[in-house]
Amino acid sequence: MRSGRRVGGSVVRRVRRVRLPVGWRRAVLLRRVAAGVLAVLAVVVGVLGAASPEVAGSPVVVANRDLVPGPELVAEDVAVVSRPPGTVPVGALAGPDAAVGGRLVGGVRAGEVLTDVRMLGPESARASAGAPDAAGVPLRLADPALAGLVRPGAVVDVVGGARSGRDGGAVLASGARVLAVLPGEDRSTSPVVVVALPGPVAARVAAATIGQEVTLTLR
Known part of the structure; x- marks a missing residue:
């Protein structure tokens, strides 16, 4: 019996002394790491999937x-x-x-x-004139037929009308970008063209055309 125990114990000790190949152990470790990463990803995807219906656009x-x-x-x-x-x-x-x-x-x-x-407003004026202080200036046309030739985006020169006193026939602003063409309120009023101009020029043109009609030259 003692001899059998010694033999059995010897076999167990030999089995314990067996070393697994390094490459095999590394492969097992990598598999375990990969499994852990996939498990984490699954949890994250599950959480996001559950939360997505609550994320409002x-x-x-x-x-x-x-x-x-x-x-x-x-x-x-x-x-x-x-x-x-x-x-x-x-x-x-x-x-x-x-x-x-x-x-x-x-x-x-x-x-x-x-x-x-x-939209017609300060942002479109700044974008059209390429100046941070640009503004839109409404201009009433001396010749209503001119409104049919002008389109938003067109580049025009603003010229004082015949009834603009000393500014009559003078170029008030060059290279103005048309923002909008608005019809008159009724048949007795002329159409209005809104142009974008840099701040100082816009103020000068607005002051020079108060109650006055202008004409435009198309570029």
Whole structure:
């Protein structure tokens, strides 16, 4: 019996002294690490998947249909939709109040997001004139027929009208960018063209044309 125990113990000790190949141990370790990483990823994906329905997009105003520049926008012209935050352009309008009653300075396709530079206002004036202090100046045309030749985006020179006193026939501003062409309130009033001009020039032209009509030369 003692001999059998010694033999059995010797076999056990030999088995314990067996060393696994280094490469095999490394492979096992890598498998365990990979399994741990996959488990963590599964938890992260599960958490994100559960949270995604609660992540709200950003509200933006889009055109409900193809829109043209000039006329005031009404509620039926726009809609508010939700877009992923990463797809929302800079200056996007977030609510209908920012669009309704305003005017576009260019055509817009249905579904297009409306931004501040597409609306008649200080942002579109700054973008069009390329000056941080730019402003939009409304000019009443001496010749109503001229309104049919001018389009938003056109570059014009502003010339004093015949009834502008000493400024009659003088170039008041060169290279003005047209923002909008607005019809007169009625048949007795001339159309109004809004142009973007750098701050000092805008102030000078506005002062020179108070109550006066002007003409434009097209470039």
